[in-house]
Amino acid sequence: MDFSFPAIGLVHSCFKEKFGIPRQPGLAPLATAEIEMLPPYDDPAAFDGLEGTSHLWVQFVFHANKREQWKPKVKPPRLGGNQTLGVFATRSPTRPAPIGLSVVRFDGLRQRDGKLLVAISGIDLLDGTPVLDIKPYVPYVDAVADARNSFATQPPAHIPVEIPAELAAFCADYQQKTAIDLAQLLTQILQQDPRPQYQQPDPERIYGMKLLDLDIRWRYSHSGICLTELICLA
Incomplete structure (x- = not known):
């Protein structure tokens, strides 16, 4: 089955190219972006009740992923790029459907030049990224206390x-x-x-x-x- 979805927004990000973008959201809290909401989704009424929310789930398209065919095995950068895992065991952008999901901080709504903008930070999003959906992060169900991952057990070590x-x-x-x-x-x-x-x-x-x-x-x-x-x- 095939489905098509509209882009509801467009990301204006501090990251202008793929190289250098943090490999996960939240690793660079000062990295910011605005999601420009596209008509007819630029109605402020669609955001009523979001003012008490600190974080959002942003669903987006890996639009700069040039590979046309997916592969069942990928080489995650976290593992040095020389070890393979199944694509569904990773967050690789090379997927059957090139869709990404990031949790980001919600910094409020802005209106500028007749546009409705969603301000976010702690991002891992490339400039120009199409957005498919925005949902509130709900801590009591989204933060799983006993969750585990066999190969990403700790955040990457920082270098000076x-x-x-x-x-x-x-x-x-x-x-x-x-x-x-x-x-x-x-x-x-x-x-x-x-x-x-x-x-x-x-x-x-x-x-x-x-x-x-x-x-x-x-x-x-x-x-x-x-x-x-x-x-x-x-």
Whole structure:
């Protein structure tokens, strides 16, 4: 059986490309986005009663997943990219139906330029992601105290992130202009180690990602990650 569903919204995210996005929601609490609700779903009445909710389930499409055929076995980045698991034992975007589900913090509704926007944070969503549905997170049923997972038993270990003095000054200036704590946001993202786990850190290699209106560049040292450059793209 085949079904088709409308996109009810479109994500405007701080993450402008796939590389560097946290591998799960909630790992970078300062990572923010807005869901632009599309007509006819942009009616504020559809959100009546949500004001007492702290978190949301967002169901979305992995629109940037280019693989057209699914495979029963995948290589999760968490396992270094060299060990396979069944696709239904993972959260791989390469699925029979490329649908994702993330729990995010609900930061309120906004209306701007005639658009209804749902503000969210702690995201793992790429800019331009189509949204299929939004539901409230209900703690007494959604938080399962005795839940377990055989291979993802602990959150990934953080690696140290060094921000040199001149780039810390850039971050402070950026925060003054935008109210975004750029230094802390970068730390939350980079300490997750965006590098594919099968790659050995190369101190000569410069890595990069696009975040907000910036090009972020860093390298690996013996002690962790060192930020090397912040470039404004605007």
